[in-house]
Amino acid sequence: MYLGIDLGTSGLRALLIDDQGRAIGSSEAHYSAVHPHAGWSEQDPAEWIAALEKAVAHLRASHPEFAALKGIGVAGHMHGATLLDAENNVLRPCILWNDTRSHTEAAALDHLPVFREISANIVFPGFTAPKLMWVAKNEPEVFAKVAKVLLPAAYLNWYLTGAHVADMSDSAGTSWLDVGARDWSSRLLSASHMRKDQMPRLVEGSAPAGQLRADLAQAWGVGDVTVAGGAGDNAAAACGIGALTEGQGFVSLGTSGVLLAARNGFAPAPATALHTFCHAVPDRWYQMGVMLSATDSLNWLASITGKSPRELVEPLGETLPPPGRVRFLPYLSGERTPHNDAAIRGSFTGLGTDTTVNDMVLAVLTGVAFGLRDSAEALRATGAELGQLFAIGGGSASALWLKLIATVLDLPLAKPEAGEFGAALGAARLGQVAATGADPARIMTPPPIGAVIAPQADLVAAYDDAYRAFRAAYPAIRAIQ
Template sequence: MYLGIDLGTSEVKLLLLDGEGRTVGTAGSALTLSSPEPLWSEQDPHDWWRATQAAIAKLRAAHPAEFSAVRGIGLSGQMHGAVLLDAANTVLRPAILWNDGRSHAECVELGTAAPRLHNIAGNLAMPGFTAPKLLWVRKHEPETFARVKSVLLPKDWLRLQLCGEKVSDPSDAAGTLWLDVARRDWSDELLAACGLTRAHMPRLVESSEPGGVLRPELAKAWGLGAEVLIAGGAGDNAASAIGIGATQPGDGFISLGTSGVLFVVNDRFAPNPTSAVHAFCHALPQRWHQMSVMLSAGSCLKWFCALAGADESTLLASLSQNDSAVNAPIFLPYLAGERTPHNDPFAPGAFYGLTTQTTRADCTHAVLEGVAFGLADGLAALREAGTEVHALSLVGGGARSAYWAQLIADALDAEILVHDGSEAGGALGAARLGWLATGASVDAVCTRPGIAARHVPDPERHARLASRLARFRDLYRRLRGA
């Protein structure tokens, strides 16, 4: 048995996988965000550990015999977060998360301090990345920065609790702007630009390699054996790729979680930072990937549910696939700024075109459509970077909605595949990495799940959406800087 732990932004998700690759059970525990200032997004790392322990208790209670047979644990997690530790491994301040936008000025400073940043890290400096966050702390919280002895990414702080080791992997580390992505190793040059050295960084192992052994006291408390390996693990999107078997060049998927990601596998490091496309290491050796990222995707629907006073299933049930939604307003999904293609932390969210005839269903459609249009912008940026795709798998919570999947297919003019267990996302990939760490082969483990649904783009709907997409893009241009 193999356990996947996926530390998301809104939930810690666990998945138990058997030796035949079947999902035995899942469990989760919710998390909350703190935003004490505009553009800020933080969490207390201790809440991650409490949520992990609560989810472990649920999974053990539901599947006691299977859980006791766990031999390997894999980790997946939200990328870019900064967990700052002192010499005693005490957390110095709340973790600054991937969707935090406070460090926009520091991005400019980093570009000046590290003129070769784009060549080495392969990415633009954006507030979401880890390096600008440390520059912000150095400037605004100098007493805290002076005490920093270690910087860990979120999933790697969980690993520290699990096994006492400070370890990361290239896929997650690539999102810090401190990694030489082609060499899959820390860059002394980029670290120095932030007043840091390798001594502040965890050691690196590949995602599928062992990265520690579960603490004996935890193994005993959880009823496990003495030698439970913990894999290097991966950033959430690379882990999701492992979960749906996206391992070969050209394989790709869309992740609809809190954020929205379009991910395509490459066999080489292929950066194109000018279009805000990310070029990161994949979770397998000698693999890289390109990625477009929108900061608000599933979170847009969650926000609108709260605004409308209705749950997700109620809102989605009000939509009809045959409705052209010509009367729906245009929705800009930039509730937390945007990355690809705009790199604009101040991008505003908006409804445009509301009338007295606008219904709640119209607004629900507009929210889903706005996210689909954001993904279309991301695909356009990937195409400018030389990547072409015709079919994409859909993973994450958004994969539960057939309406949304078809809307994305029509907007992108690409076939969208929904796999069995697609909503598992990074947790399944994490469990598979735990399996690989015990010595299993990639071919045996990283198979593609069965196709549960296939959404083929409709030419008529694509044509109708094209005019709305043009209005969507024009609206952003008009509002930028307003």
């Protein structure tokens, strides 16, 4: 048996699979982030541990096969700063990926050419390095005690193994990693007043990070268990969907939106605001565009209309209409790709006395699709191959939204059959490879396809025109905000 742990922003999911990759059982436990000030987002790492123990207890109680556990992999939300002192005590709540308080520090680091040159990425406010500079400036008593900086997945690795170990894919989002060389950069660390001894040991995501602690193994009723290096959540999702090589990728419609393309080589393009990160398997990288408010845009509209997202979308039916007059810019929390703009905010334009709720819902769905098109255009500019993409995430349950995105991207979208795929499965697969030494390509295969959503050919040109107008709206709106 192999266990995949998906440490998400709002909850933890644990998935147990057998050596054929079949799902045996899963369990979830939930928690929440706190927002003490505008732009802040924090979480107590103790809640992650409590959620993990709760999920494992449920799996053990409902699946006796758990006793045959041989490998564990952890996937986690990226960029979070979990700060430990010399005795491994957590010094303050983890500053999460969607926390933007360090935008000034991020801009200062990004102004230094060495960061884009070595890390292959823009220094975004959500990344880890600027968070530590913020702590140094605003919480100097905490900064003085920092002995280790761990990402959320690495913190669970520490809990499981007793060792400070992180993988390359997750660490690529810190702004401290030489992404081409797959190692910590002393130059980047020094430029942000950090030291290499404050970083965890690096391993590939599919390599062993250590063994499950003896006391945990005894408490969980298992024997020797290998813990993999693990992965950042999107790299793990790529492992779960089988996106390891050029031409493979996915669109994820979650809280944030992601368009990810696997790359056979290292092809950085920081000026595009794409993320170029190490993959969770050796000698592979991936690139992705990230928009901060995908299903979150629909959730926001639902919250102010008093309806659920489903109640908003269902009246539109499943027939894709032409683009409407109402336009929505989905920048509710700023934007990453392609603008790298923490200050921009969303907007509706084209409203009239005849505008209906349905018009606004369609505009939100379209605005998110156009945000993903921004990422597709940036990826194409780097030479990435974009063919048929898998569609995953909660928003992919909407047939209309998938038709809209397929048409806007002018690419077919494949929807996996009902079953397991994504970050939890990817994490379990990493645990399997680490424990057995199997070839990742043999284990991390694509899932069966349940349906393929083709672009609606007669509307591609109309949505192309609407996309060009969407692109022109950003600088105009930015100028008056």
